[in-house]
Amino acid sequence: MELIVGRDSTWSLRAWLCAKIAKVEVNELIIDLTKPDYKQTLLSYSPSGLVPALNVGESVIHDSLAIIEFFNEQSSGALFPTDELQRAEARSLCSELHSGFFQLRQQCPFSLDPVEPLAELASDLNVEIKRVESIFEQAQQPFMYQHAGAVDAFYSILAFRLQSYGITFNGKAGEYQQSLLNWPLLNQAIEVAMEWRKS
Template sequence: MHDTARHFLFWNRPMLTLVIGDKHLSSWSLRPWILLRHLDLPFREVALQLDTPQFASAIRQYSASGRVPALIDGDTHVWDSLAIMEYLHEKSGARAWPADPAQRAHARSISAEMHSDFSALREHWPMQAASILPNVALPPAGLKDVARIDELWQDCRRRYAARGPWLFGDYSAADAMYAPVVLRFHTYGATLSDAATAYVTQVLGDAALGEWIAGARDELSR
Protein backbone atom coordinates (compact mmCIF):
# COMPACT_ATOMS: atom_id res chain seq x y z
CA MET A 1 0.00 0.00 0.00
CA HIS A 2 1.26 3.51 -0.83
CA ASP A 3 2.40 5.60 2.19
CA THR A 4 -0.19 8.28 1.42
CA ALA A 5 -2.96 5.68 1.47
CA ARG A 6 -1.72 4.31 4.80
CA HIS A 7 -1.68 7.83 6.24
CA PHE A 8 -5.24 8.44 5.02
CA LEU A 9 -6.50 5.18 6.54
CA PHE A 10 -4.79 5.88 9.89
CA TRP A 11 -6.22 9.35 10.31
CA ASN A 12 -9.68 8.50 9.00
CA ARG A 13 -10.30 5.35 11.00
CA PRO A 14 -12.85 5.63 13.83
CA MET A 15 -11.26 6.86 17.04
CA LEU A 16 -11.46 4.66 20.09
CA THR A 17 -13.83 5.84 22.81
CA LEU A 18 -13.18 5.02 26.47
CA VAL A 19 -16.06 5.51 28.90
CA ILE A 20 -14.85 6.09 32.45
CA GLY A 21 -16.13 7.07 35.87
CA ASP A 22 -14.79 9.70 38.28
CA LYS A 23 -11.00 9.96 38.14
CA HIS A 24 -10.88 10.44 41.90
CA LEU A 25 -12.68 7.17 42.59
CA SER A 26 -12.78 4.80 39.63
CA SER A 27 -9.79 2.48 39.88
CA TRP A 28 -11.07 0.22 37.12
CA SER A 29 -11.37 3.17 34.74
CA LEU A 30 -7.77 4.19 35.39
CA ARG A 31 -6.37 0.86 34.23
CA PRO A 32 -7.29 0.96 30.50
CA TRP A 33 -6.99 4.76 30.42
CA ILE A 34 -3.35 4.75 31.46
CA LEU A 35 -2.55 1.81 29.20
CA LEU A 36 -3.98 3.71 26.25
CA ARG A 37 -1.72 6.63 27.14
CA HIS A 38 1.36 4.41 27.28
CA LEU A 39 0.50 2.70 24.01
CA ASP A 40 0.05 6.12 22.34
CA LEU A 41 -3.35 5.09 21.00
CA PRO A 42 -5.55 8.15 20.41
CA PHE A 43 -8.95 7.96 22.08
CA ARG A 44 -11.95 10.03 23.00
CA GLU A 45 -12.78 10.12 26.70
CA VAL A 46 -16.39 10.02 27.91
CA ALA A 47 -16.59 10.69 31.65
CA LEU A 48 -19.72 9.72 33.58
CA GLN A 49 -20.19 10.79 37.18
CA LEU A 50 -20.73 7.81 39.45
CA ASP A 51 -23.49 7.58 42.06
CA THR A 52 -25.82 9.98 40.29
CA PRO A 53 -29.38 9.43 39.00
CA GLN A 54 -28.13 9.99 35.45
CA PHE A 55 -25.39 7.36 35.55
CA ALA A 56 -27.54 4.24 35.13
CA SER A 57 -29.21 5.44 31.96
CA ALA A 58 -26.05 7.02 30.54
CA ILE A 59 -23.83 3.95 30.91
CA ARG A 60 -26.37 1.72 29.17
CA GLN A 61 -25.60 3.56 25.95
CA TYR A 62 -22.10 2.10 26.08
CA SER A 63 -22.09 -1.02 28.26
CA ALA A 64 -24.76 -3.66 28.82
CA SER A 65 -23.08 -4.52 32.14
CA GLY A 66 -23.98 -1.09 33.49
CA ARG A 67 -20.43 -0.50 34.67
CA VAL A 68 -17.38 1.49 33.69
CA PRO A 69 -15.00 1.27 31.96
CA ALA A 70 -16.18 0.46 28.47
CA LEU A 71 -14.26 0.70 25.21
CA ILE A 72 -15.98 1.39 21.90
CA ASP A 73 -14.20 0.77 18.62
CA GLY A 74 -16.70 1.25 15.81
CA ASP A 75 -19.30 -1.47 16.25
CA THR A 76 -17.19 -3.30 18.82
CA HIS A 77 -17.98 -2.74 22.51
CA VAL A 78 -15.63 -4.16 25.14
CA TRP A 79 -16.28 -3.98 28.87
CA ASP A 80 -14.26 -5.05 31.92
CA SER A 81 -10.77 -3.61 32.36
CA LEU A 82 -8.85 -6.81 31.70
CA ALA A 83 -10.85 -7.59 28.56
CA ILE A 84 -10.19 -4.05 27.30
CA MET A 85 -6.47 -4.52 27.90
CA GLU A 86 -6.47 -7.73 25.88
CA TYR A 87 -8.26 -5.90 23.06
CA LEU A 88 -5.69 -3.08 23.22
CA HIS A 89 -2.89 -5.66 23.08
CA GLU A 90 -4.24 -6.79 19.71
CA LYS A 91 -5.06 -3.26 18.58
CA SER A 92 -1.53 -2.03 19.30
CA GLY A 93 0.31 -4.80 17.49
CA ALA A 94 0.92 -6.92 20.62
CA ARG A 95 2.55 -4.14 22.68
CA ALA A 96 0.51 -4.30 25.90
CA TRP A 97 2.11 -7.45 27.32
CA PRO A 98 5.76 -8.59 27.38
CA ALA A 99 6.95 -10.14 24.12
CA ASP A 100 8.54 -13.17 25.77
CA PRO A 101 5.92 -15.94 26.30
CA ALA A 102 7.07 -16.85 29.81
CA GLN A 103 7.18 -13.21 30.92
CA ARG A 104 3.81 -12.61 29.28
CA ALA A 105 2.30 -15.52 31.21
CA HIS A 106 3.80 -14.14 34.42
CA ALA A 107 2.41 -10.65 33.71
CA ARG A 108 -1.03 -12.03 32.94
CA SER A 109 -0.97 -14.13 36.11
CA ILE A 110 -0.24 -11.23 38.46
CA SER A 111 -2.78 -9.09 36.59
CA ALA A 112 -5.47 -11.75 36.92
CA GLU A 113 -4.66 -12.00 40.64
CA MET A 114 -5.17 -8.24 40.93
CA HIS A 115 -8.42 -8.53 38.98
CA SER A 116 -9.94 -11.21 41.20
CA ASP A 117 -8.38 -10.80 44.65
CA PHE A 118 -7.43 -8.28 47.35
CA SER A 119 -11.03 -7.57 48.38
CA ALA A 120 -10.09 -6.40 51.90
CA LEU A 121 -7.69 -3.82 50.48
CA ARG A 122 -10.36 -2.58 48.06
CA GLU A 123 -12.98 -2.32 50.80
CA HIS A 124 -10.94 -0.55 53.46
CA TRP A 125 -8.64 1.51 51.23
CA PRO A 126 -10.83 2.60 48.29
CA MET A 127 -9.04 4.61 45.66
CA GLN A 128 -9.11 8.35 46.31
CA ALA A 129 -6.63 9.55 43.74
CA ALA A 130 -6.35 13.16 44.89
CA SER A 131 -6.38 12.61 48.67
CA ILE A 132 -3.90 11.79 51.43
CA LEU A 133 -5.50 9.86 54.31
CA PRO A 134 -2.67 8.22 56.29
CA ASN A 135 -4.59 7.21 59.41
CA VAL A 136 -7.03 4.64 58.00
CA ALA A 137 -6.12 1.31 59.58
CA LEU A 138 -6.35 -1.99 57.71
CA PRO A 139 -7.72 -5.21 59.25
CA PRO A 140 -5.52 -8.33 59.17
CA ALA A 141 -6.97 -9.40 55.81
CA GLY A 142 -6.05 -6.04 54.33
CA LEU A 143 -2.51 -6.23 55.69
CA LYS A 144 -2.23 -9.68 54.15
CA ASP A 145 -3.26 -8.18 50.80
CA VAL A 146 -0.58 -5.49 51.09
CA ALA A 147 2.06 -8.09 51.94
CA ARG A 148 1.09 -10.24 48.96
CA ILE A 149 1.25 -7.29 46.55
CA ASP A 150 4.62 -6.29 48.00
CA GLU A 151 5.81 -9.86 47.42
CA LEU A 152 4.64 -9.78 43.80
CA TRP A 153 6.38 -6.49 43.11
CA GLN A 154 9.62 -7.60 44.78
CA ASP A 155 9.65 -10.74 42.67
CA CYS A 156 9.13 -8.80 39.43
CA ARG A 157 11.83 -6.25 40.23
CA ARG A 158 14.26 -8.99 41.26
CA ARG A 159 13.74 -10.77 37.94
CA TYR A 160 13.45 -7.85 35.53
CA ALA A 161 15.17 -4.79 37.05
CA ALA A 162 17.98 -4.99 34.51
CA ARG A 163 15.46 -4.56 31.69
CA GLY A 164 13.95 -1.29 32.93
CA PRO A 165 12.10 0.40 35.83
CA TRP A 166 8.65 -1.16 35.42
CA LEU A 167 7.41 -4.51 36.71
CA PHE A 168 8.62 -6.35 33.61
CA GLY A 169 11.23 -3.84 32.54
CA ASP A 170 9.21 -2.00 29.93
CA TYR A 171 5.75 -0.62 30.73
CA SER A 172 3.03 -3.25 30.31
CA ALA A 173 -0.58 -3.94 31.13
CA ALA A 174 0.61 -5.33 34.47
CA ASP A 175 1.76 -1.84 35.47
CA ALA A 176 -1.61 -0.46 34.41
CA MET A 177 -3.37 -3.07 36.52
CA TYR A 178 -1.41 -2.05 39.62
CA ALA A 179 -1.49 1.73 39.08
CA PRO A 180 -4.60 2.16 41.31
CA VAL A 181 -2.90 0.10 44.01
CA VAL A 182 0.05 2.50 43.95
CA LEU A 183 -2.40 5.35 44.47
CA ARG A 184 -4.02 3.51 47.37
CA PHE A 185 -0.63 2.89 49.00
CA HIS A 186 0.29 6.54 48.51
CA THR A 187 -3.05 7.84 49.83
CA TYR A 188 -3.10 5.71 52.97
CA GLY A 189 0.63 5.41 53.65
CA ALA A 190 1.30 1.69 53.25
CA THR A 191 4.45 0.28 54.84
CA LEU A 192 6.40 -1.47 52.09
CA SER A 193 9.73 -3.09 51.33
CA ASP A 194 12.48 -1.01 49.74
CA ALA A 195 11.85 -2.57 46.33
CA ALA A 196 8.12 -1.92 46.49
CA THR A 197 8.68 1.63 47.73
CA ALA A 198 10.98 2.29 44.77
CA TYR A 199 8.31 0.98 42.42
CA VAL A 200 5.70 3.27 44.00
CA THR A 201 8.05 6.21 43.42
CA GLN A 202 8.49 5.15 39.78
CA VAL A 203 4.74 4.97 39.18
CA LEU A 204 4.00 8.26 40.95
CA GLY A 205 6.52 9.94 38.67
CA ASP A 206 4.72 8.73 35.55
CA ALA A 207 3.43 11.67 33.48
CA ALA A 208 0.29 9.79 32.46
CA LEU A 209 -0.61 9.09 36.07
CA GLY A 210 0.08 12.71 36.90
CA GLU A 211 -2.43 13.71 34.24
CA TRP A 212 -5.03 11.41 35.81
CA ILE A 213 -4.42 12.81 39.31
CA ALA A 214 -4.73 16.35 37.97
CA GLY A 215 -8.09 15.37 36.51
CA ALA A 216 -9.15 13.97 39.90
CA ARG A 217 -8.19 17.22 41.61
CA ASP A 218 -10.16 19.16 39.06
CA GLU A 219 -13.24 17.01 39.80
CA LEU A 220 -12.97 17.78 43.51
CA SER A 221 -12.65 21.50 42.90
CA ARG A 222 -15.91 21.78 40.95
Protein backbone atom coordinates (compact mmCIF):
# COMPACT_ATOMS: atom_id res chain seq x y z
CA MET A 1 0.00 0.00 0.00
CA GLU A 2 1.18 3.49 -0.83
CA LEU A 3 0.08 6.49 1.21
CA ILE A 4 0.23 9.74 -0.76
CA VAL A 5 0.99 12.55 1.67
CA GLY A 6 1.61 16.27 1.43
CA ARG A 7 4.27 18.32 3.15
CA ASP A 8 2.85 20.23 6.14
CA SER A 9 -0.54 18.54 5.65
CA THR A 10 -2.40 17.84 8.87
CA TRP A 11 -4.75 15.48 7.05
CA SER A 12 -1.74 13.46 5.90
CA LEU A 13 -0.28 13.34 9.41
CA ARG A 14 -3.56 12.07 10.85
CA ALA A 15 -3.67 9.26 8.31
CA TRP A 16 -0.03 8.40 9.04
CA LEU A 17 -0.72 8.29 12.79
CA CYS A 18 -3.71 6.01 12.27
CA ALA A 19 -1.65 3.66 10.11
CA LYS A 20 0.86 3.38 12.95
CA ILE A 21 -1.81 2.78 15.60
CA ALA A 22 -3.46 0.14 13.42
CA LYS A 23 -0.06 -1.40 12.57
CA VAL A 24 -0.80 -1.18 8.86
CA GLU A 25 2.36 -1.10 6.75
CA VAL A 26 2.39 1.67 4.15
CA ASN A 27 5.00 3.24 1.92
CA GLU A 28 4.88 7.02 1.73
CA LEU A 29 4.98 9.09 -1.42
CA ILE A 30 5.53 12.73 -0.51
CA ILE A 31 4.12 15.58 -2.59
CA ASP A 32 5.54 19.08 -2.18
CA LEU A 33 2.37 21.17 -2.03
CA THR A 34 4.36 24.40 -2.44
CA LYS A 35 5.40 23.63 -6.01
CA PRO A 36 3.41 25.36 -8.78
CA ASP A 37 2.70 22.08 -10.58
CA TYR A 38 1.86 20.05 -7.46
CA LYS A 39 -1.79 19.62 -8.47
CA GLN A 40 -0.87 18.03 -11.78
CA THR A 41 1.51 15.66 -10.01
CA LEU A 42 -1.04 14.83 -7.35
CA LEU A 43 -3.80 14.11 -9.87
CA SER A 44 -1.71 11.26 -11.24
CA TYR A 45 -2.06 9.55 -7.84
CA SER A 46 -5.30 10.93 -6.39
CA PRO A 47 -8.44 11.53 -8.49
CA SER A 48 -9.58 14.25 -6.06
CA GLY A 49 -6.29 16.11 -6.35
CA LEU A 50 -6.07 16.12 -2.55
CA VAL A 51 -3.94 14.48 0.11
CA PRO A 52 -3.88 12.03 1.65
CA ALA A 53 -4.73 9.25 -0.75
CA LEU A 54 -4.13 5.53 -0.35
CA ASN A 55 -3.28 3.38 -3.34
CA VAL A 56 -4.17 -0.27 -2.77
CA GLY A 57 -3.50 -2.29 -5.88
CA GLU A 58 -5.74 -0.83 -8.58
CA SER A 59 -7.92 1.02 -6.07
CA VAL A 60 -7.49 4.54 -4.71
CA ILE A 61 -9.02 5.69 -1.42
CA HIS A 62 -8.92 9.46 -1.60
CA ASP A 63 -10.25 10.89 1.66
CA SER A 64 -8.64 10.73 5.07
CA LEU A 65 -11.79 9.55 6.86
CA ALA A 66 -12.25 6.74 4.35
CA ILE A 67 -8.57 5.83 4.64
CA ILE A 68 -8.89 5.60 8.41
CA GLU A 69 -11.99 3.42 8.14
CA PHE A 70 -10.03 1.13 5.81
CA PHE A 71 -7.16 0.96 8.32
CA ASN A 72 -9.70 0.20 11.04
CA GLU A 73 -11.08 -2.73 9.04
CA GLN A 74 -7.58 -3.98 8.23
CA SER A 75 -6.75 -4.03 11.93
CA SER A 76 -9.96 -5.64 13.24
CA GLY A 77 -11.18 -2.40 14.80
CA ALA A 78 -8.00 -1.04 16.38
CA LEU A 79 -8.84 2.61 15.74
CA PHE A 80 -12.25 2.88 17.41
CA PRO A 81 -13.76 1.80 20.74
CA THR A 82 -15.42 -1.58 21.03
CA ASP A 83 -18.52 -0.05 22.62
CA GLU A 84 -21.10 0.78 19.94
CA LEU A 85 -22.09 4.21 21.27
CA GLN A 86 -18.52 5.23 22.01
CA ARG A 87 -17.57 4.12 18.52
CA ALA A 88 -20.27 6.34 17.01
CA GLU A 89 -19.19 9.24 19.23
CA ALA A 90 -15.55 8.77 18.21
CA ARG A 91 -16.50 8.87 14.55
CA SER A 92 -18.49 12.06 15.09
CA LEU A 93 -15.50 13.69 16.83
CA CYS A 94 -13.22 12.78 13.93
CA SER A 95 -15.76 14.05 11.42
CA GLU A 96 -16.17 17.32 13.33
CA LEU A 97 -12.45 18.01 13.13
CA HIS A 98 -12.24 16.79 9.54
CA SER A 99 -14.85 19.24 8.26
CA GLY A 100 -15.05 22.01 10.86
CA PHE A 101 -13.07 24.45 12.98
CA PHE A 102 -12.70 26.92 10.12
CA GLN A 103 -11.53 29.82 12.31
CA LEU A 104 -8.79 27.68 13.83
CA ARG A 105 -7.62 26.71 10.35
CA GLN A 106 -7.60 30.32 9.16
CA GLN A 107 -6.28 32.12 12.22
CA CYS A 108 -3.94 29.41 13.54
CA PRO A 109 -2.54 27.64 10.48
CA PHE A 110 -0.52 24.53 11.17
CA SER A 111 3.21 25.17 11.14
CA LEU A 112 6.30 23.19 12.00
CA ASP A 113 8.19 26.47 12.31
CA PRO A 114 7.97 28.75 15.36
CA VAL A 115 4.94 31.05 15.24
CA GLU A 116 3.99 34.15 17.18
CA PRO A 117 1.73 33.29 20.14
CA LEU A 118 -1.68 34.94 19.98
CA ALA A 119 -1.91 37.96 22.26
CA GLU A 120 -5.71 37.85 22.21
CA LEU A 121 -8.38 35.65 20.71
CA ALA A 122 -10.99 36.90 18.28
CA SER A 123 -14.51 36.06 19.42
CA ASP A 124 -15.19 33.64 16.56
CA LEU A 125 -11.91 31.84 17.23
CA ASN A 126 -12.62 31.71 20.96
CA VAL A 127 -15.92 29.92 20.30
CA GLU A 128 -14.08 27.13 18.49
CA ILE A 129 -11.37 26.91 21.12
CA LYS A 130 -14.03 26.55 23.81
CA ARG A 131 -15.51 23.71 21.79
CA VAL A 132 -12.12 21.99 21.62
CA GLU A 133 -11.75 22.44 25.37
CA SER A 134 -15.11 20.77 25.98
CA ILE A 135 -14.05 17.84 23.78
CA PHE A 136 -10.75 17.48 25.62
CA GLU A 137 -12.61 17.44 28.96
CA GLN A 138 -14.36 14.22 27.86
CA ALA A 139 -11.11 12.23 27.68
CA GLN A 140 -10.82 9.15 29.87
CA GLN A 141 -7.04 9.76 30.13
CA PRO A 142 -4.45 9.36 28.90
CA PHE A 143 -6.41 8.86 25.69
CA MET A 144 -9.97 9.72 24.75
CA TYR A 145 -11.14 6.12 25.22
CA GLN A 146 -9.63 2.88 26.46
CA HIS A 147 -6.58 3.01 24.21
CA ALA A 148 -4.99 5.22 21.57
CA GLY A 149 -7.22 5.52 18.53
CA ALA A 150 -8.37 7.69 15.66
CA VAL A 151 -9.68 10.46 17.92
CA ASP A 152 -6.28 10.81 19.57
CA ALA A 153 -4.54 10.80 16.20
CA PHE A 154 -6.81 13.58 14.97
CA TYR A 155 -6.75 15.77 18.05
CA SER A 156 -3.07 15.33 18.90
CA ILE A 157 -2.19 17.34 15.80
CA LEU A 158 -4.61 20.02 16.99
CA ALA A 159 -3.10 19.95 20.49
CA PHE A 160 0.30 20.58 18.90
CA ARG A 161 -1.10 23.44 16.80
CA LEU A 162 -2.77 25.09 19.78
CA GLN A 163 0.38 24.91 21.88
CA SER A 164 2.32 26.52 19.01
CA TYR A 165 0.09 29.58 19.37
CA GLY A 166 0.34 29.62 23.16
CA ILE A 167 -3.11 28.12 23.70
CA THR A 168 -3.19 25.62 26.56
CA PHE A 169 -6.01 24.38 28.72
CA ASN A 170 -6.40 23.82 32.46
CA GLY A 171 -8.04 21.02 34.40
CA LYS A 172 -9.08 17.80 32.66
CA ALA A 173 -8.82 19.40 29.24
CA GLY A 174 -5.27 20.47 30.00
CA GLU A 175 -4.36 16.99 31.21
CA TYR A 176 -5.54 15.47 27.95
CA GLN A 177 -3.78 18.13 25.89
CA GLN A 178 -0.53 17.48 27.74
CA SER A 179 -1.01 13.74 27.44
CA LEU A 180 -1.26 14.11 23.67
CA LEU A 181 1.77 16.41 23.53
CA ASN A 182 3.79 13.83 25.52
CA TRP A 183 2.59 10.94 23.34
CA PRO A 184 5.68 9.36 21.76
CA LEU A 185 3.76 8.62 18.55
CA LEU A 186 2.86 12.29 18.09
CA ASN A 187 6.49 13.26 18.61
CA GLN A 188 7.46 10.67 16.02
CA ALA A 189 4.86 12.09 13.62
CA ILE A 190 6.31 15.59 13.98
CA GLU A 191 9.78 14.21 13.27
CA VAL A 192 8.41 12.42 10.20
CA ALA A 193 6.75 15.63 9.02
CA MET A 194 10.10 17.39 9.29
CA GLU A 195 11.65 14.62 7.19
CA TRP A 196 8.89 15.00 4.57
CA ARG A 197 10.08 18.58 4.12
CA LYS A 198 13.50 17.34 3.03
CA SER A 199 12.11 14.97 0.41
